[in-house]
Amino acid sequence: MIRCSCVAVGFIIASAITPLAAPAPDRIVDIHVHFDEKNPQFIENLIKLADRLNLTACLLTPYADRQVVADAAKKYPDRIVPFGYVDLDARDAVKQVEDFHALGFRGLGELEFVRRPYTDAAYMPVYELANRYGWVVLFHTGIVLREKFKEPEDVASDRMRAFYLEEIARRFPKLIVIGAHCGNPEYEWAAETARWNPNLFFDLSGSTLVKMRGRLSDFRRIFWWSNTGEGTDTPDGDKSAFSKLVFGSDAGLDGIEGVLQRYRAMFDACDVPESTRKLVLAGTLAKVLRLRR
Ligand SMILES: [Zn+2]
Numbered sequence: 001m002i003r004c005s006c007v008a009v010g011f012i013i014a015s016a017i018t019p020l021a022a023p024a025p026d027r028i029v030d031i032h033v034h035f036d037e038k039n040p041q042f043i044e045n046l047i048k049l050a051d052r053l054n055l056t057a058c059l060l061t062p063y064a065d066r067q068v069v070a071d072a073a074k075k076y077p078d079r080i081v082p083f084g085y086v087d088l089d090a091r092d093a094v095k096q097v098e099d100f101h102a103l104g105f106r107g108l109g110e111l112e113f114v115r116r117p118y119t120d121a122a123y124m125p126v127y128e129l130a131n132r133y134g135w136v137v138l139f140h141t142g143i144v145l146r147e148k149f150k151e152p153e154d155v156a157s158d159r160m161r162a163f164y165l166e167e168i169a170r171r172f173p174k175l176i177v178i179g180a181h182c183g184n185p186e187y188e189w190a191a192e193t194a195r196w197n198p199n200l201f202f203d204l205s206g207s208t209l210v211k212m213r214g215r216l217s218d219f220r221r222i223f224w225w226s227n228t229g230e231g232t233d234t235p236d237g238d239k240s241a242f243s244k245l246v247f248g249s250d251a252g253l254d255g256i257e258g259v260l261q262r263y264r265a266m267f268d269a270c271d272v273p274e275s276t277r278k279l280v281l282a283g284t285l286a287k288v289l290r291l292r293r
């Protein structure tokens with residue numbers, strides 16, 4: 001008896017002096033994390049960061065790395081959602097999509113560097129398949145970097161303009177279409193296409209939030225229709241136009257927190273309601289990807 005009560009007292013004292021664990025930060029779901037095949041520690045580093053930030057990463061994965069990422073996603077289902085990168089111009093693009101699906105991948109992205117505009121008939125079989133799977137598909141939109149300076153390259157930002165996503169969203173209503181970079185610099189086109197399409201969203205990754213850091217309130221003019229009834233259905237019936245944005249970093253593991261700060265600065269500059277911030281940073285993607293709450 002005595003011994004038991006000592007244990008109990010010891011437990012009470014230990015509880016009293018053990019500092020309470022800090023509450024987990026609010027969840028973040030990031031649509032735009034590129035798998036780094038050159039870093040053998042990438043998954044390990046991602047998990048460490050994701051645990052600290054309470055982050056779930058949609059991990060954009062080259063076809064060659066699909067098995068490694070499929071295994072990691074099975075091991076860390078709360079931290080990694082596997083997305084497959086396919087070259088839309090590859091002859092076996094459809095087969096690659098089927099292979100990704102067989103391994104449990106949940107979407108495609110980041111589709112980019114296309115030879116033809118996104119709405120070209122040649123790409124429809126890939127979208128049809130993704131639509132059948134009910135997938136989320138992330139497209140690059142707007143200005144794109146140039147990889148080669150001395151050799152010719154068949155790349156043009158014009159083929160990846162945000163307004164092409166409108167047609168894809170309408171033809172394939174079971175798809176969730178996400179445009180990376182909000183059409184940089186055609187933000188108005190991006191926002192307007194999102195306004196009338198419930199299955200179309202944009203992220204603000206890339207140079208946009210850096211370029212506009214001194215004029216973040218301009219986004220109020222671009223996402224202008226909050227509480228007006230001039231938009232489509234939104235996740236959770238949210239009335240803010242900003243609910244058409246989702247969080248995407250596209251900045252490497254050491255850049256994710258910086259992008260988060262920039263999103264928050266934009267929220268503050270535009271008086272984005274707290275409930276909408278939660279949708280942008282996690283809620284919308286958690287819902288469309290049916291993530292465990
Ligand atoms: Zn991109």
